[in-house]
Amino acid sequence: MEKTPNLNEVAKLAGVSIMTVSRVINNSGKVSEKTKQKVLDAIKEIDYQPNMIARSLARKKTNILGLVIYSEEGVHPTFYNEIMNGVQSGASELGYDLLIFAQNDEQSYRNRIIRSSLVDGVIFMGIHVNEDDIRSVHEKGFPYVFVGKREVKGIEPYYISPNYIEGTKVATNYLIEQGHQKIGFIGQSKKIAPDYDKFLGYKQGLKEHGITYNEKLVSEQSQSQADGYNAMKEMLKHKPTAVMLNNTYTTLGAITAIKEEGLVIPDDISVIGFDDNQELNQQFNDFIGLDLTSLQIPKLELGKQAAKLTISLVEGNEHPKANYLDLVFLQKNSCQKL
Known part of the structure; x- marks a missing residue:
């Protein structure tokens, strides 16, 4: 059997001590650049195991992506889980692992991301992020990607986002094609950028069909179940x-x-929901006895594409700052043609 190379052989070939080889591998202690390069050359020449360590040292890469999640109140619990599964899948396909950065109030994400050398690139998720983290990572030229559309003062960040404007316009067009003219919209467009894009798509759909926008059919400050209840009560007038x-x-x-x-759905009023998920569909079905027509974020694909875009940036490829993924429109039986 072929003998596996060891530290002694690396040290002998590089002309240094075993301790020096260990310091280079573990990135600890003081070693001159000239000596470090000798050790790296020796590692490469004899293919010292584990190979991943040798390659990472030689290429200054870890083949690990970082993931930062800024937690949000009001976000459905399964939302980020599905995206994370997609990130894992996309990273794995390209030979990368995933490291999740835990929240630490005493140390910023940016310091741990940039100074730790633990990851080659990072993916950010969440609505209300720390913009100082993003600016710092951006200015250092560290590869990163946002999940979701972003505006950060002073920079143009990289992001991949569902195309909310186009998706909501598709749903609005569908209702209009079914003969509806008095179409309501209940959301929270004034506070959250993705929600405002949904609202813009709704308005564009109306405009393209020559339907006058009616503010009495719109509630732009609805996020909770109570908000939805109160907004609908008022709108039904x-x-x-x-x-x-x-x-x-x-x-x-x-x-x-x-x-x-x-009122009966869809006989008296047609309903389109957003972000189809199993829990919502089950509750809607239990309550109404119907499957909800909805716009769905392809969360697994969103996470997968976020990982692949980040890795591509790590490898030095050029990409647009803004990247979009189409929503999926699921036509069920909560809408009726007039």
């Missing part, structure tokens, strides 16, 4: 024939209000 709902919690509140008014 103006007799919409269809309504688009921004998130899981708003949807559950709104359909409660619809039932209380004695």
Whole structure:
């Protein structure tokens, strides 16, 4: 059997001590650049095991991506889990592992990301992020990608985002093609950028079909189940024939209000939800006895593409700063043609 190379052979070939080889491998202690290069050359020449360590040292790469999640209130628990699964899948396909940075109030993410040398690139997720983290990573030229559309003062960040504007416009067009003219929209567009894009898509859909925007059919400050309930109660006074709902919690509140008014979905009012997930669909089905027509974020694919984009940036490839992924429109039976 072929003998596996060891530290003694690396040290002998490089003309240094075993301790010096160990310091180079572990990146500890003081070693001159000239000596370090001798050791790296020796590692490469005899293919010292483990190979991954040798390659990482020689190429100054770890083949590990970092993941930072800024937790959010009001975000459905499964939302980030599915994206994370996609990130893992995309990283694995290209030979990378994943390191999740834990929240630490005493030390910023940027210091741990840049100074630790643990990862080759990083993926950020969350709505309300620390912009100082992003600017620092960006200015250092460290490869990173946001999941979700981003605006950070002073820089143009890299991001991959669902195309909310186009997706919501597709759903609006669908309702119009079904004969609906009085279409309501319940969301939180004034506070969260993705939600504002959904609102813009809704307005564009109306405009392209010559339908006048009616502010009485819009609630732009709805996030919770109670918000959805109250917004729907008020909107029903103006007799919409269809309504688009921004998130899981708003949807559950709104359909409660619809039932209380004695209305039947879709006979009296058509409903389109957002971000189809198993829990929402089950609750909607239990409550109404129908499957919800909805816009879905392809979360697994979003995470996968975020990982692949980050790795491509690590490898020095050029990409646009803004990258988009189409939403999926699921036509179920909560909408009816007029």
